[in-house]
Amino acid sequence: MRHGKDNYKLGRLTAHRWALFRNLLVALFRHERITTTEAKAKAVRGAAEHMITLAKRETLHARRQVMTMVPDTEVVGTLFDTIAARFGDRHGGYTRIIRIGPRPGDAAPMVLLELVDRPEAPKDKSAKGAKKEKTPKGEAEAGASKERKKKQAAAAG
Numbered sequence: 001m002r003h004g005k006d007n008y009k010l011g012r013l014t015a016h017r018w019a020l021f022r023n024l025l026v027a028l029f030r031h032e033r034i035t036t037t038e039a040k041a042k043a044v045r046g047a048a049e050h051m052i053t054l055a056k057r058e059t060l061h062a063r064r065q066v067m068t069m070v071p072d073t074e075v076v077g078t079l080f081d082t083i084a085a086r087f088g089d090r091h092g093g094y095t096r097i098i099r100i101g102p103r104p105g106d107a108a109p110m111v112l113l114e115l116v117d118r119p120e121a122p123k124d125k126s127a128k129g130a131k132k133e134k135t136p137k138g139e140a141e142a143g144a145s146k147e148r149k150k151k152q153a154a155a156a157g
Contacts, residue, residue, distance in 0.1 A: 051070060
């Protein structure tokens with residue numbers, strides 16, 4: 001019988017699996033969106049939701065509990081200061097899984113695991129303005145052919 005065996009093993013030993021979860025949690029809380037396989041996202045989703053719930057308590061004990069799973073003090077500070085404040089009125093459901101298709105190498109189903117109320121990054125318009133304008137296609141070819149003819153004439157003469 002399979003009673004009470006509802007966790008994801010992911011084909012790894014226990015220590016390796018928990019190390020993977022820690023790395024995924026640090027990346028998720030640092031970038032607020034990560035690309036991973038569907039199985040890993042479903043496995044780490046519960047831990048991520050639990051860490052946010054602990055961060056909403058804002059106690060020293062909760063911070064120490066989070067530090068056991070998210071071993072990066074900068075990320076834990078971000079989690080307690082900004083992410084937990086953002087989810088103050090929400091009771092669970094802090095993450096979202098969006099399917100993005102198969103991975104090219106082995107066709108593993110890939111997903112985006114992201115925080116629900118993630119602020120969208122503003123698009124930088126100054127970077128677009130800084131790009132060099134391209135010359136129209138006809139003018140670029142005409143200029144190149146003139147230069148080519150000059151070089152041929154210099155080589156022949």
